[in-house]
Amino acid sequence: xxxxxxSLSRSRSSSSDDGILSRISDNTVVRKGKSAACDAVYVAKxxxxxxxxxxxxxxxTFIVLGIPLIIEMDREAQFTEAELQQASLLGGAxxxxxx
Amino acid sequence: xxxxxxxxxxxxxxxxxxxxAAEPPKVDYLDLPCPIPYExxxxxxxxxxxPELFEGLRFDFTKGLNQKFSLSHSVMMGPTEVPAQxxxxxxxxxxxxxxxxxxxxxxxxxxxxxxxxxxxNARLKCDLTDNLTMKGNAQLTNEPHxxxxxxxxDYKGSDYRTQFQLGNGALFGASYIQSxxxxxxxxxxxxxxxQHRKSGIGYATRYNTDKMVATGQVASTGMxxxxxxxxxxxxxxxxxxxxxxxxxxxxxxxxxxxxxxxxCRLRGKIDSNGVVSAFLEERLNMGLNFILSAxxxxxxxxxxxxxxxxxxx
Numbered sequence: 336x337x338x339x340x341x342s343l344s345r346s347r348s349s350s351s352d353d354g355i356l357s358r359i360s361d362n363t364v365v366r367k368g369k370s371a372a373c374d375a376v377y378v379a380k381x382x383x384x385x386x387x388x389x390x391x392x393x394x395x396t397f398i399v400l401g402i403p404l405i406i407e408m409d410r411e412a413q414f415t416e417a418e419l420q421q422a423s424l425l426g427g428a429x430x431x432x433x434x
Numbered sequence: 435x436x437x438x439x440x441x442x443x444x445x446x447x448x449x450x451x452x453x454x455a456a457e458p459p460k461v462d463y464l465d466l467p468c469p470i471p472y473e474x475x476x477x478x479x480x481x482x483x484x485p486e487l488f489e490g491l492r493f494d495f496t497k498g499l500n501q502k503f504s505l506s507h508s509v510m511m512g513p514t515e516v517p518a519q520x521x522x523x524x525x526x527x528x529x530x531x532x533x534x535x536x537x538x539x540x541x542x543x544x545x546x547x548x549x550x551x552x553x554x555n556a557r558l559k560c561d562l563t564d565n566l567t568m569k570g571n572a573q574l575t576n577e578p579h580x581x582x583x584x585x586x587x588d589y590k591g592s593d594y595r596t597q598f599q600l601g602n603g604a605l606f607g608a609s610y611i612q613s614x615x616x617x618x619x620x621x622x623x624x625x626x627x628x629q630h631r632k633s634g635i636g637y638a639t640r641y642n643t644d645k646m647v648a649t650g651q652v653a654s655t656g657m658x659x660x661x662x663x664x665x666x667x668x669x670x671x672x673x674x675x676x677x678x679x680x681x682x683x684x685x686x687x688x689x690x691x692x693x694x695x696x697x698c699r700l701r702g703k704i705d706s707n708g709v710v711s712a713f714l715e716e717r718l719n720m721g722l723n724f725i726l727s728a729x730x731x732x733x734x735x736x737x738x739x740x741x742x743x744x745x746x747x
Contacts, residue, residue, distance in 0.1 A: 396730070399730055
């Protein structure tokens, strides 16, 4: 019983004896601001991490699915172009003869 | 399950029949095209969505000795997955050499494969008459109870196909598929595995035009499989499939593309388990193909990449 009373009085005295800085930091507005800042940082971190993960998945998926497709379509287009050119060189002469 | 599922197919067939009957060009129902074999009903979707993905290196060499006889050699190197209790996959590096001999004749086909680890695989396809075909498949391993043997008898009618299956372990199966309209075919199968005391029944339906193929299959094992393939042009087709297992509550859906270009064939797929895969076969020269295979499992963080060369044929 006695020890409890002593500890209580000691804690009360220590709070009243604290400097101005700790009194400011104990202020409700400051405390709320602090927790809000902490929350904001936490949410931002989570958001950054999840967007990073999503970007990673999207990028690797694109590397596997998209890039080979683009390269092959480009090659195919080049082939058809070359063929068309050849056909116009050869075929261009052929229709000219009947005229 | 089977009785529960069968009613929707019958009205669908009836509806399709009445639809086509209402169409101006009369359909001769006695002269319908022959349907696709029952086990190949998902052929187009499987071709586009399930390429032979591999990990590591592959080298295949086929040499024809004469018109009918050819030998094949292949080397596979790379990690193979070992089944483990933990969720993490364990891979151990392995290397195999496979020797094969093929005999191909219009009436008779024989294939044999031997692996260095002692597995032997033999296949046989023989046309007994114009309509009746016999197929055999045998797999022998040095592990006990892992060897299989199976015989299929296929009969091809004018607008139907039927198959009878015999396998070791008292496995019997029969299937029947019938063209109902020029585009729609319906089929059913029954099987009985005496060793495991299991039996089942299944139904399948397939609707194909020259632009699209839609198939559906249900079986009393709880499997529901739907697939849809759309041919965008003669080079490009898009495929999607949906698999549902009633017993294990597994659902998978996948979407893929299949590009067949002059110098290459490219297949890509993404599925609902977070697996992305692509398979590229590039023709470098006559009889020389370069293969690239990639599979990324985002959820399990399992990445498989492989490359290979195919020489000959």
